[in-house]
Each structure stands twice: as C-alpha cells, then as structure tokens.
Amino acid sequence: MSLPKKLLSDFDEVLKERGYQSRSKGIRDALQDYIVRYQWMNSMEGERIGIVTIIYDHHYTGVMENLAEIQHSFRNEINTSMHIHMTDKYCMEIVVVNGDIAQIRELTEKIMRLKGVEHVKLTSTANGEDFKEPGHSHDHGHIH
C-alpha cells in the first residue's frame, strides 16, 4: 500500500489533534468509518433530491473531460450544476441531483473513482411528500 506524502501527513495531523497515540488505531477507525458511510449510502432507496459536491485538480489530465462525460450520461438525474474556481489548482463543482437513488449513487461513485478528483460528497433527502418523515429529513453522506 502506498499513500501520497501529503495525505499521510494531513492524516497524522488529524490524529495528533484528536489525541490518537498510534497511527494504526487511526487507520482502523478511518477504514471502519469508510465502510459505515458506504453501507449508509447503500441503504437508501427511492426518489431522492440532493447535491453532489466535487473538488478536483483541473490540471490533472483528462479529469474535466471525464467529469463532463459522466455528467452527460446522467443528465436525466442532473438538474443543474455550478462551477467555482476555488484556487489556482482546485475547482469545486456543485451538482444538483434529482431521481432514483440507485442512479444518483452510480453517478457519485463513478465521479469518486476518477483520478484527479480529491473529494466527493453526496447530501440528499427523500423527494416527495414524505421528505419530513423522521430519519429521512436530513441524511448526509460523505465519501473519502
């Protein structure tokens, strides 16, 4: 397993701030958290409305074309999107999604797997009359 230096030093910084004594305990907890988030995301069903937030390095070869390609193939689930030039290096894209969660999940996971994409977050709520039902009112997911 090899990790980028920056990612590892950021991780160690977080562990230090949280008072962790060992990195391996931190890694176990992080993996557990990743699995729980994945399972949470997989447990949703039905029609959802939400937002996918993406942060990517626009210098990374092909990432913009790949993002556009993916979004075009999910145009039925995408209502609108916004592009923010965050820094010299990073762009943020906010995509408003609306439709079957299975499709939204597939879209989110395809984007997540792209090289050059550094952060993806899906926030969603039930779409319809039951959006205020307990447990459905404010779910939020977070991936890597």
Ligand code: NI
């Ligand atoms: Ni930009």
